[in-house]
Amino acid sequence: MKILITGIAGFIGYHLASVLSERGDEIIGLDNINDYYDVSIKFGRLNNLGFTESDLAYNCIIRSHKYSKLSFIKLNLEDKKNLDQLFLKESFDKVINLAAQAGVRYSLENPQAYIDSNIIGFTNILECCRNYSIKHLTYASSSSVYGLNEKQPFSTKDNVDHPLSLYAASKKSNELMAHTYSHLFNIPTTGLRFFTVYGPWGRPDMALFLFTKAILNNEPISVYNFGKMQRDFTYIADIIEGIVQVNDHPPSGNKNWDPQNPDPSTSFAPYKLYNIGNSKPVELSYFIETIEKELGKRAIKNLLPLQAGDVPSTFADVSDLMADFNFKPETSVETGIKHFIDWYKSFYQIT
Structure with a gap:
């Protein structure tokens, strides 16, 4: 199988490309390397995959x-x-779409970025899957x-018709768009709702990264919902295992699907949705205590109320x-936080 992974310079895309390359899959990774967060981390990930920053010319x-079977395109x-030309030239078997404008809070400040990447960009991916007979599209959704x-x-x-941010609305839109293409063009699509992913090489705008950096620098941290927030923190290795399992097994459609009592996660069409989460919510205050201990x-701590766009x-x-x-994901937050902090200290050369 020849697989296109979009968002390969991102947190999840980097880890997925590493795992699939290690097992010998032929991979082309795509990323625009935008500056939503510190690009040195993105270039660090790409360097670990065997790419040199000076070689990364557009298109x-x-x-x-x-890795002998791994390539990259900016x-x-x-x-x-150019996306259409890439599909025409490379004859992909499968696509794993992880590229997106991330961040709930940033969607309140720059909504257009979410329309461009998460709606227009995803539409282009669907059209290419339609026109070039892709055998399976796996794509990132969100909790x-x-x-x-x-x-x-x-x-x-469950019903998911009441999003609290444009980011969430864009991910819900992706699920609806994918179902339409599965129904109309028989394209197998699987959406994965990720739950608060964390671990080594994580995003600098995520809580674990922000807290670790601030604590080491003796700076205050913003603790929303007064520390009572609960999150189903899911370690990156568990997320990758879930993606690999799903990608290897395209949906074929549910012959027993009942249109009188419709299940949103499946369909007559080759369409499926999965949650990938640890199924063990952790209170933010305990999460912080674990970081402090490590x-x-x-x-x-700067204790603050719940932010707009957030859920408790x-x-x-x-x-x-x-x-x-x-x-099912099994990695404990204690283990996951230790692995992250070990990486953080190594990456920033902190003794």
């Missing part, structure tokens, strides 16, 4: 110095013409789609993942 495919998903839903644990069978330093709690129902793949 040029370069080969990895580390490209925007919104660049329909943020659950929005105002307070029924927990969050199930893919660093051997106390945090200076997330909790994944992964019963479908268990039923279909006999898999």
Whole structure:
């Protein structure tokens, strides 16, 4: 199988490309390397995959110095013409779309970035999948789609029509768009709702990274919902295992789907949604305590109310993942935080 991974310079894309390259898959990774956060981390990830920053010219495919079957192209998903040419030239079997404008809070400041990347870019991916007979599209959704839903644990069978941010709305839109293409053009699509992913090489705008940096620098941290926030923190290795399992098994359609009692997570069409979460919500205050323990330093806490666009709690129902793949995330936050902090100290050369 020849696989296109979009967002390869991102947190999840980098780890996925490493794992699939190690097992011998032929991969082309795509990324526009935008400056939403510190690009030195993105270049660090790409360097670990065998790419040199000076070689990364726009719309040029370069080969990895580390993996014989891994290549990279710098490209925007919104660049329909060159994206189409890439699909025409490379004859992909599968696509894993992880490229997106991330961040709930940033969507309040720069909504256009989410329309461009998450809606227009995703439309271009769908069109290419349609026109070039892609055997399976796996794409990143988010736990943020659950929005105002307070029924927990969050199930893919729940209604998700009340998002709280444009980011969440864009991910919900991706799911709807994917179903349409699965229905009309028989393209197998699988959406993965990720729950608060963390671990080595994580994003600098995420809580674990922000807290670790601030505590080490003796700076205050912003603790929203007065530390009572609960998140289903999910370690990166568990997320990658879930993506690999799903990507290897395209949906074929549910012959028993009932249009009188429709299950949102499946369809007559070859379409499926999964949650990938640890199924063990952790209170933010405990998460911070675990970081403090690992660093051997106390945090200076600035206690704040819940922010606009945020939800007080997330909790994944992964019963479908268990039923279909006999898999569920298991890594504890204690283990995951230790691995992250070990990486952080190494990357920033902190002794």
